[in-house]
Amino acid sequence: MNIPILSLITFLPLAGALLLIFLPKENKNLLYGIALSLAVVVFLVSLSLYFGFDAQADGPQFVEKTGWLGFGIQYHLGIDGISLFLVLLTTLLMPIALLSSWSYIQDRIKVYLIFMLILETGIIGVFISLNMFLFYVFWEATLIPMYFLIGIWGGKRRIYATMKFVLFTMLGSLLMLVAIFVLYHLYYKATGTYSLNIFDYYQMLLDPKLQTWLFLAFALAFAIKVPMFPFHTWLPDAHVEAPTAGSVILAAVLLKMGAYGFIRFALPLFPNAVETFLPVLSVLAIIGIIYGGLMALIQKDIKSLVAYSSVSHMGLIMLALFSLNVEGATGAIYQMLNHGLSTGMLFLVVGILYERSHTRLIKDFGGLSKQMPVFSAFFLVALLSSAGLPGLNGFVGEITCFFGIFAANKTFAILSVSTVILAAAYLLWMFERVMHGPITNEKILSYKDVNKREIVYLVPIVVLMFWMGLYPQPFLRKIEPSVARAIAGIKSATKVFVQKPESVPAKFKIPEGSAGIR
Amino acid sequence: MNSFGATVPLLLIVGGALLVFLLEAFLKKENKNYLAYVSLFALIGCGILSAKAWNAGRSYFDGMLRLDNPALFLTFLFLIAVAFVILIGMKYISMQDANHGEFYGLLLLALSGLMIMVSSTNLIVIFLGLEVLSVSSYALAGLKRKDDKSSESAIKYFLMGSFASAFLVFGMAILFGTAQTLDISGLIAFFKTGPDNQVLSLVGFGLVLVGLAFKIAIVPFHMWAPDVYEGAPTPVTAFFSVGPKAAGFAVLIRLLAPYWNAGFGSAKLFAFLWALAALTTLVGSLIALRQKNIKRMLAYSSIANGGYMLIAVLAGDGTALLFFLTTYVFMSIGAFGSLIALTGNGREYNELEDFAGIGFKYPWIGAIFAVFLLSLAGFPPTGGFLAKFYVFVGAVRQGLTSLVLIAVLASLISVYYYLRIVVYMYMREPEREVSIELENPALYLVLFLSLYGVLQLGIFPGNVLYLIKQAVSALF
Numbered sequence: 001m002n003i004p005i006l007s008l009i010t011f012l013p014l015a016g017a018l019l020l021i022f023l024p025k026e027n028k029n030l031l032y033g034i035a036l037s038l039a040v041v042v043f044l045v046s047l048s049l050y051f052g053f054d055a056q057a058d059g060p061q062f063v064e065k066t067g068w069l070g071f072g073i074q075y076h077l078g079i080d081g082i083s084l085f086l087v088l089l090t091t092l093l094m095p096i097a098l099l100s101s102w103s104y105i106q107d108r109i110k111v112y113l114i115f116m117l118i119l120e121t122g123i124i125g126v127f128i129s130l131n132m133f134l135f136y137v138f139w140e141a142t143l144i145p146m147y148f149l150i151g152i153w154g155g156k157r158r159i160y161a162t163m164k165f166v167l168f169t170m171l172g173s174l175l176m177l178v179a180i181f182v183l184y185h186l187y188y189k190a191t192g193t194y195s196l197n198i199f200d201y202y203q204m205l206l207d208p209k210l211q212t213w214l215f216l217a218f219a220l221a222f223a224i225k226v227p228m229f230p231f232h233t234w235l236p237d238a239h240v241e242a243p244t245a246g247s248v249i250l251a252a253v254l255l256k257m258g259a260y261g262f263i264r265f266a267l268p269l270f271p272n273a274v275e276t277f278l279p280v281l282s283v284l285a286i287i288g289i290i291y292g293g294l295m296a297l298i299q300k301d302i303k304s305l306v307a308y309s310s311v312s313h314m315g316l317i318m319l320a321l322f323s324l325n326v327e328g329a330t331g332a333i334y335q336m337l338n339h340g341l342s343t344g345m346l347f348l349v350v351g352i353l354y355e356r357s358h359t360r361l362i363k364d365f366g367g368l369s370k371q372m373p374v375f376s377a378f379f380l381v382a383l384l385s386s387a388g389l390p391g392l393n394g395f396v397g398e399i400t401c402f403f404g405i406f407a408a409n410k411t412f413a414i415l416s417v418s419t420v421i422l423a424a425a426y427l428l429w430m431f432e433r434v435m436h437g438p439i440t441n442e443k444i445l446s447y448k449d450v451n452k453r454e455i456v457y458l459v460p461i462v463v464l465m466f467w468m469g470l471y472p473q474p475f476l477r478k479i480e481p482s483v484a485r486a487i488a489g490i491k492s493a494t495k496v497f498v499q500k501p502e503s504v505p506a507k508f509k510i511p512e513g514s515a516g517i518r
Numbered sequence: 519m520n521s522f523g524a525t526v527p528l529l530l531i532v533g534g535a536l537l538v539f540l541l542e543a544f545l546k547k548e549n550k551n552y553l554a555y556v557s558l559f560a561l562i563g564c565g566i567l568s569a570k571a572w573n574a575g576r577s578y579f580d581g582m583l584r585l586d587n588p589a590l591f592l593t594f595l596f597l598i599a600v601a602f603v604i605l606i607g608m609k610y611i612s613m614q615d616a617n618h619g620e621f622y623g624l625l626l627l628a629l630s631g632l633m634i635m636v637s638s639t640n641l642i643v644i645f646l647g648l649e650v651l652s653v654s655s656y657a658l659a660g661l662k663r664k665d666d667k668s669s670e671s672a673i674k675y676f677l678m679g680s681f682a683s684a685f686l687v688f689g690m691a692i693l694f695g696t697a698q699t700l701d702i703s704g705l706i707a708f709f710k711t712g713p714d715n716q717v718l719s720l721v722g723f724g725l726v727l728v729g730l731a732f733k734i735a736i737v738p739f740h741m742w743a744p745d746v747y748e749g750a751p752t753p754v755t756a757f758f759s760v761g762p763k764a765a766g767f768a769v770l771i772r773l774l775a776p777y778w779n780a781g782f783g784s785a786k787l788f789a790f791l792w793a794l795a796a797l798t799t800l801v802g803s804l805i806a807l808r809q810k811n812i813k814r815m816l817a818y819s820s821i822a823n824g825g826y827m828l829i830a831v832l833a834g835d836g837t838a839l840l841f842f843l844t845t846y847v848f849m850s851i852g853a854f855g856s857l858i859a860l861t862g863n864g865r866e867y868n869e870l871e872d873f874a875g876i877g878f879k880y881p882w883i884g885a886i887f888a889v890f891l892l893s894l895a896g897f898p899p900t901g902g903f904l905a906k907f908y909v910f911v912g913a914v915r916q917g918l919t920s921l922v923l924i925a926v927l928a929s930l931i932s933v934y935y936y937l938r939i940v941v942y943m944y945m946r947e948p949e950r951e952v953s954i955e956l957e958n959p960a961l962y963l964v965l966f967l968s969l970y971g972v973l974q975l976g977i978f979p980g981n982v983l984y985l986i987k988q989a990v991s992a993l994f
Contacts, residue, residue: 069904069979108878133907137898144897147937151945159945163937170933174926177907181914181922188915 004064006077009046009091010124012038017117025110032102035113039095039120046091053084055478058485059199060130069133072184072194076131081482082333083127085475086260089340090127090253092460094120097245099457100348104244104355105153112153119145119249126257132180132196135265136173142254143169146246154241161234161241168234172221179217182210183269201269202489208272215273218266219281225258228281228318229288232311239307244351247303251310252344256336259317263329263483267321268490274324282322286415288315293422297429302353302360305430306346309386309423313339316419319412320401324490328404329483330476335397337475338385338468342394345382345461349375352454353434356447362430367439372449376435378458383431385465387423393468521578524585527567527593528633534560535626542619550617554608557622558601561629565597575992581701582643589637591840591989592768596632599760599847600625602968605960606855607753613863613955616662616751624661628654628761635765641690641700641726644769648686648733651762652679658757659750671749678742682732689725692718702773709780720783726773727787734766736828737798740821747817752866755813756854759820764843767827772993775834791832796921798825799928806935813868815935816853819894822932823850826909829925835912836990837983842909844982845901845975849893852968856887859961862954873939875948880956884943886965893972895936896929901975 016038023031053061060078068075079087098116105112122145125138143166151162183201188194190204206214224231235255239247267274292312299305317339320332352375353368354360369376381392388394398420406413439445450458468475537560538553545552568590577584604622611617631651635644656679660672694700696719697708705723713719728739735743747755774791778784802822809815823846830839860867860876860883867873877884893902906929910922975982 069983111878137903140898140903144892148944151941159941162945163934163941166937167930167934170930174930175923178910178914178919178922178926181911182919184911185914 005045005048005052006062006064006079006128009042009049009087010077010121010128012042012045013094013117013120013124017114017121020110020114020117023110025108028109031110031113032098035117036095036098038117039091039098042120043088043091043095046088049079049084050088050478053079053081053478055081055481063130070194072131072196073133074131074197075134076197077128077134078130079128080485081479082260082263082486084478085333085337086127086253086256087124089256089337090120090123092464093248093252093340093344096344096348096457096461097248099453100248100351101243101245102453104351108152112149115145115148116245116249119149123249123253123257127260130198132183132198132201132265134196135198136177136180139173139257142257146250146254149246150238150242153243153246156241157237158241161237164234165238168224168231172224172231175217176221179214182214198265204269206270206272208276211270211273212276215266215270215277218261218269219277222258222261222266223281223284225261226255226314226318227258227311228284228315229291229311230284232288232292235311236304236307239310239347240301240304244347244354247347247351248344251306251347252340255310255314256340259314259321259332259336262318262321263333263486267324268486271490274490278322278324282319282409282412285315285319285322286412288312289319289416289419290422293419293426296426297422299426300361300363302350302362302430302434303347305362305426306343306350309346309426310339310343312419312422313343313386316398316401316416319416320404323404323408323412324487325404325407326480326484326487327400328408329487330480331397331400331402331404333479333483334468334472334476335394335401338393338397338465341461341465341468342382342386345378345458345465346386348458348461349379349382352450357443362433364441365434365444366437366441367435368444368447369435370439371444371447374455375450378450378462379435380431381462381465383427385469387427388420391466391469393465393472396469396472521583524571524576524578524583527564527571528630528637530560530564530567531626531630531633535623535630538619538623538626542623545619547617550612550619551608553619553622554604557604557626560626561597561601561604565594568593568597573988582640583637584639585637586992587989588768588772588836588840588993589633591985592636592764592843593633595764595844595847596629596636596761599757599764599851600629602847602851602855602964603753603757605964606756606851606858607751608960609955609958610753610858610861610961611661611751613861614662614751614866615664615864616668618661620657621661621751621753624654624658625757628658628757632761632765636768639702639772641693641702641705645683645686645690647765649683651765652683652733655679655758655762658754659746661751661754665749667749668751669749671746674742674749675746678732682729682739684729685725685732686729689722689727689729692722693726696722702776705773706776706780709777709782709784712782716783720787723783724787727770727791730766730770731794734763734770734824734827735821736794736824737801737821738794740798740802740824743821744814744817747820748811748814748868752813752854752858752861755817756851759816759850759854760843760847763820763824763827764847767824767831767839767843770828771831771834771836771839774831775836775993778834788832791828792918792921795825795828795832796924798822798828799925800825800931803928803931803935807931809935810870811868812857812870812873812939813854815939816850816857819932819936820850822928823894825928826906826925829913829918829921830909832921833909833913833916833918835909835916836993837986838905838908838912840986840989841975841979841983842905844986845893845905845972848968848971848975849890849900849902852890852965852972853887853894855961855965855968856883856890859883859887859958859965860952860954862952865953867952867954870939870942871949872952873942874946874950875943876952877940877943879948879952880954883965886969888940888943889969889972891936891939893976895933899973899976901972901979904976904979 063078122142129135296308320328385392634647656676662668806818893900
């Protein structure tokens with residue numbers, strides 16, 4: 001039996017969104033019930049990807065491929081060990097995010113759920129597309145629902161934040177689109193056939209000068225999404241204004257699209273340019289680590305503190321990725337999952353707090369642990385996971401990242417370790433001010449501890465955090481072979497070019513100046 | 519089919535127009551809708567007759583009239599556009615105190631002009647079509663007789679339009695003097711052999727291009743467009759944004775695509791038009807940023823879109839151009855149709871502030887308008903994305919990468935102003951009292967069809983692309 005699982009999990013949410021359009025907007029429970037059960041079903045179906053995935057097999061799996069628009073534009077899906085867990089992360093967090101908005105989102109619920117489901121379709125599509133056109137379509141398609149989610153249900157400066165988010169992302173992705181056009185044209189010129197298949201492009205060796213430009217276009221698009229310093233300025237704005245569920249999805253999954261883009265597209269397609277720009281990118285990543293950590297230290301708003309911690313953590317992930325060895329890249333992928341869980345949970349926790357207090361300022365709190373002991377325990381777990389405490393998932397990811405970075409460049413490794421110190425500092429200091437000390441704000445006495453619904457969506461994350469921290473092998477086993485192949489692809493391509501490309505018949509060499517820029 | 523038979527579709531439209539004018543005199547004000555039905559019948563008849571000529575590719579009257587596939591494809595496009603305009607206009611003109619039967623008659627006449635323009639490769643005949651189109655358009659712009667802005671727009675359009683026509687005629691006269699022919703293929707052959715009087719020929723050709731550039735509102739010949747678009751009744755504006763533009767670009771690509779290889783002065787003209795295309799996308803998008811009136815903003819957006827079409831002309835990419843035009847018909851008429859959906863009795867709501875909170879007050883209209891705006895902004899999976907995609911791919915293939923970069927930046931700017939309307943519709947609380955007339959089934963039909971078109975063209979454009987391929991094979 002051949003069920004197109006990837007298509008199913010991609011388009012089931014969209015179908016749900018279309019269904020919701022025709023339901024009455026007053027019936028809150030029905031709307032939530034349908035959206036939530038759909039998201040859970042999608043998650044359960046996506047689990048079959050994990051069990052059916054063969055880590056040792058070469059190439060993408062669960063492949064679906066049919067013609068679509070002709071001229072190389074195909075409907076081509078497939079996953080490898082890198083995208084597998086990103087898809088699972090998405091499908092896991094979506095029901096959690098929906099459950100978390102049950103009481104947070106009070107008005108325009110129907111439209112809200114529709115956009116959340118469309119967003120899920122877009123994100124999953126990004127991770128599983130193997131055709132550049134399809135990838136771009138999904139990439140852009142995630143933008144619209146997020147734009148509405150921030151713009152309609154966001155805070156006071158939501159319009160500014162959402163426009164900034166859209167325009168930043170569009171700037172990068174449009175330049176990437178032009179680069180895709182150029183690749184498309186060059187491939188046709190070299191082979192006489194149209195293709196937008198990413199694996200075909202891996203076979204292409206471009207003139208190094210041209211690689212530089214194309215790489216910059218791709219790297220800009222992805223660096224904005226990650227976001228890497230200095231393109232990060234949209235992130236704190238978007239996070240602070242977005243509703244809780246929006247922040248969760250944004251931090252946990254949308255940012256990963258950028259890092260994923262690097263490892264799937266920017267790095268393997270332009271090996272020579274990567275070699276040239278690697279030091280620059282690594283330095284930017286280190287600046288991101290330190291700058292994000294320092295900025296997080298001085299934030300007054302808990303949510304923007306978490307947002308800046310994201311900048312810092314994503315910096316580490318990128319640095320590990322740029323070390324271009326198996327340990328580093330595996331660590332980066334693993335840390336992407338960890339960051340998704342821990343930052344996602346931090347945003348959930350902040351959201352729970354905000355629902356009770358309608359403030360996120362650190363100074364408005366103090367002594368919460370006495371009033372909300374269970375909440376305080378959840379908060380602590382999320383925080384320690386984010387800070388990389390041994391026994392929790394963050395530690396495994398960070399240590400693997402450091403191994404990789406250390407093997408590549410010792411100075412970078414020493415500098416990047418500062419992320420641990422900084423994270424401990426800003427997170428624990430924040431925890432101390434919010435949770436401990438005397439209760440200064442009388443309103444706190446009226447706050448209720450976490451309710452059952454909140455426990456239901458927090459517990460799976462906590463379980464996963466311990467699991468991934470204590471027994472990471474089931475994950476790493478599936479990630480590592482794919483990462484090893486990807487890294488080998490990048491490295492060998494670099495070497496091939498140095499040894500004169502003519503001697504390698506499998507690769508097409510595009511002569512210099514054939515970009516045809518007139 | 520003999521030569522006379524070939525003109526029947528055209529005569530049907532002209533006859534329909536005359537019938538409308540005649541009946542107008544005898545119909546009571548509340549029965550004016552019958553005129554719309556008469557016009558629609560004429561359109562359907564013309565469509566059926568034209569469909570029969572598909573793939574025949576014959577030419578009549580010694581090549582003066584050519585019913586080849588590109589001409590027929592564009593004719594279908596115009597028929598759809600005019601039918602849409604009639605449907606969105608029916609209720610509008612009665613609400614805006616402009617319930618004159620001339621609306622339908624003039625639209626049909628303008629349509630006949632469009633058909634003539636695209637069904638010939640002789641500049642004289644093209645000019646005839648253009649004049650029929652223009653004169654009807656001037657009158658259409660002033661349809662709201664009691665409205666100052668409408669009259670202003672008619673006068674402005676008339677003055678500028680006549681000016682442009684004069685350029686065109688003068689250029690054609692010079693060209694005829696040097697080349698002894700006004701047939702496009704003859705002209706290209708003449709350019710290829712290298713004319714004796716180079717300066718004069720180039721001046722003539724340049725004047726023809728300037729005249730056409732006026733009509734399709736290429737920067738810096740666009741000054742009339744915003745005022746005319748703003749002042750004209752909204753259905754007429756919708757027509758202006760698609761009809762004359764599509765015909766103008768069709769003529770332009772027939773003229774220029776073979777000319778790029780002619781050698782004679784073509785590199786210089788290419789560079790000139792390259793600059794104009796860059797300028798048009800940028801200026802159109804930048805000025806649209808500052809507009810508070812949505813009709814005016816859509817006018818600048820239409821100018822910017824003209825820039826993308828010009829890129830397709832520069833790349834000589836007929837497929838991309840026709841696909842862009844097809845998509846543009848649906849999204850532009852859809853966008854103006856949404857504006858019409860937001861009109862009340864004797865009132866129009868065209869200011870940005872009027873749109874605050876509309877998205878939740880009128881969820882269907884808001885959502886549909888948002889889709890058209892996203893399509894205009896070029897977001898997938900709408901037709902607008904694919905249209906730009908094809909244009910840009912074609913241009914990169916021809917080595918116009920830097921022009922594509924400029925156009926892409928312009929479309930980034932355009933994202934801002936399109937999304938600003940969405941911001942007002944969905945993210946702001948209503949500030950003004952907006953009461954709109956909701957009962958307008960014909961309009962909703964058009965909105966629905968346009969929505970369908972935009973999505974179909976964005977996701978499964980296979981059939982349309984197939985027709986376009988058939989059409990383009992006979993374009994040059």
